[in-house]
Amino acid sequence: xxxxxxxxxxxxxxxxxxxxxxxxxxxxxxxxxxxxxTVGAIIRKWKKHKMTINRPRSGAPRKISHRGVSMIMRKxxxxxxxxxxxxxxxxxxxGTTVTKKSIxxxxxxxxxxxxxxxxxPLLKKAHVQARxxxxxxxxxxxxKAWEKVTTGTTSLTPRWDKCVNYVxxxxxxxxxxxxxxxxxxxxxxxxxxxxxxxxxxxxVDMVEKENDWMDEVTKSKAKEKAHSVLAKVGYPxxxxxxxxxxxxxxxxxxxxxxxxxxxxQTLRFFAQSDIAWLRKTVPRSEWxxxxxxxxxxxxxxxxxxxxxxGELQKPFFWGLNYPRSLxxxxxxxxxxxxxxxxxxxxxxxxxxxxxxxxxxSNTSISRFNDKIQCMINQYNEYHWEEAGLNVRGKRTLAExxxxxxxxxxxxxxxxxxxxxxxxxxxxxxLPGIGLTNNQLFFLSYAHVRCNSYRSAAAREQIQSGxxxxxxxxxxxxxxxxxxxHRAYSCPVGxxxxxxxxxxxxx
Numbered sequence: 001x002x003x004x005x006x007x008x009x010x011x012x013x014x015x016x017x018x019x020x021x022x023x024x025x026x027x028x029x030x031x032x033x034x035x036x037x038t039v040g041a042i043i044r045k046w047k048k049h050k051m052t053i054n055r056p057r058s059g060a061p062r063k064i065s066h067r068g069v070s071m072i073m074r075k076x077x078x079x080x081x082x083x084x085x086x087x088x089x090x091x092x093x094x095g096t097t098v099t100k101k102s103i104x105x106x107x108x109x110x111x112x113x114x115x116x117x118x119x120x121p122l123l124k125k126a127h128v129q130a131r132x133x134x135x136x137x138x139x140x141x142x143x144k145a146w147e148k149v150t151t152g153t154t155s156l157t158p159r160w161d162k163c164v165n166y167v168x169x170x171x172x173x174x175x176x177x178x179x180x181x182x183x184x185x186x187x188x189x190x191x192x193x194x195x196x197x198x199x200x201x202x203x204v205d206m207v208e209k210e211n212d213w214m215d216e217v218t219k220s221k222a223k224e225k226a227h228s229v230l231a232k233v234g235y236p237x238x239x240x241x242x243x244x245x246x247x248x249x250x251x252x253x254x255x256x257x258x259x260x261x262x263x264x265q266t267l268r269f270f271a272q273s274d275i276a277w278l279r280k281t282v283p284r285s286e287w288x289x290x291x292x293x294x295x296x297x298x299x300x301x302x303x304x305x306x307x308x309x310g311e312l313q314k315p316f317f318w319g320l321n322y323p324r325s326l327x328x329x330x331x332x333x334x335x336x337x338x339x340x341x342x343x344x345x346x347x348x349x350x351x352x353x354x355x356x357x358x359x360x361s362n363t364s365i366s367r368f369n370d371k372i373q374c375m376i377n378q379y380n381e382y383h384w385e386e387a388g389l390n391v392r393g394k395r396t397l398a399e400x401x402x403x404x405x406x407x408x409x410x411x412x413x414x415x416x417x418x419x420x421x422x423x424x425x426x427x428x429x430l431p432g433i434g435l436t437n438n439q440l441f442f443l444s445y446a447h448v449r450c451n452s453y454r455s456a457a458a459r460e461q462i463q464s465g466x467x468x469x470x471x472x473x474x475x476x477x478x479x480x481x482x483x484x485h486r487a488y489s490c491p492v493g494x495x496x497x498x499x500x501x502x503x504x505x506x
Contacts, residue, residue, distance in 0.1 A: 152454030176291030198413030329444030336406030387458035
């Protein structure tokens with residue numbers, strides 16, 4: 001047998017912390033980029049050391065073996081109302097004599113609350129973890145340990161911040177109304193209509209003039225789907241109705257002295273709202289997004305793109321008092337990104353009405369697969385130093401398709417706006433910067449993606465994130481795009497100009 005790989009103390013400590021948090025050997029290995037066997041060896045060594053220095057004193061509760069703990073956990077999982085007396089008897093029948101106190105210690109070590117002789121149900125670990133954010137500071141230590149390992153943070157979000165966020169996300173239409181009244185200007189909707197119409201035109205124009213791999217029948221259906229995409233901007237109109245908002249809030253009876261009770265009320269409120277849609281047809285026009293959300297969305301089941309009011313502010317949305325190049329390069333690319341999701345590796349499986357349907361010809365599917373393989377290979381080659389890992393091209397494929405397509409559509413729409421609304425005259429340049437408007441377009445996109453990561457959070461992003469790291473969302477899409485190469489005079493074969501190796505789907 002070979003020797004166990006030598007790991008630094010920092011990595012060994014992280015393995016142990018993740019194990020304490022309830023993660024298995026395989027999951028820890030994936031999280032930290034180590035072999036499962038290496039992780040197992042570290043944890044076994046830690047357990048052996050822990051048992052040596054913590055031998056029970058005479059009369060102290062006897063430590064239960066790993067096999068005994070496994071038996072307890074299976075019993076508790078299958079029969080949640082199991083009592084400690086029953087667990088003691090089961091272990092005794094299996095040849096292990098323990099006390100009820102030992103059982104309680106084992107349960108607590110594994111994240112469960114010990115039951116009493118009166119058959120109080122055991123709380124499962126997953127349920128406890130889901131409610132930690134509402135617990136006292138003692139229980140918050142578990143959440144803090146988890147966050148430290150997975151994201152590198154050394155402190156939790158302040159309680160006031162958690163409370164404000166919870167109210168915002170719970171009373172989202174009431175909170176959204178307050179945000180709209182104070183921070184949203186209606187001319188933003190008009191400018192967004194311009195952007196959306198232009199980018200929709202750009203997608204259809206590219207399909208008609210530059211797509212050489214789709215057959216005509218599939219092309220026609222793709223254009224129909226693009227024209228059918230329903231855009232929702234800002235907020236749902238009903239939140240301007242005071243009666244609706246007041247009636248919605250009346251369903252809750254909140255108290256300043258019972259925070260946890262308020263939480264349970266709102267959870268029930270959400271569940272009832274969801275169940276109300278059971279066996280009903282959900283209208284395509286329905287709005288399900290908090291107006292204060294700083295994000296944008298595409299829904300494949302409704303063929304809908306959504307841009308909440310919270311997204312329509314700097315650095316995403318620049319408004320009428322700034323060069324259009326900034327807005328087209330930021331929120332414009334985001335609009336294109338969301339629209340392109342309707343034609344990525346997952347969205348393409350849904351038709352213009354949001355129904356899963358085989359509307360592509362087999363020939364077009366085969367050629368599409370060839371196109372996306374190029375993109376998978378491209379992103380697989382990017383090594384993110386902060387994480388010490390390579391990007392996962394297949395995992396991030398849908399987002400990479402959307403990034404690349406969105407950039408092309410937004411730039412095309414911007415140039416069309418210059419030609420039509422300004423009769424070909426370039427916008428005035430920003431003073432003191434020395435960049436053309438085309439250069440500002442790409443700089444605005446890069447500005448949106450500017451970010452900073454701790455190494456632990458970077459690893460988590462690679463392991464479980466749907467997006468490529470922000471750096472490679474910029475480098476990947478721009479290095480494939482000839483208009484960026486032209487704007488910044490990037491030589492062929494350089495990092496920012498892939499030349500013949502450039503990948504393109506849309």
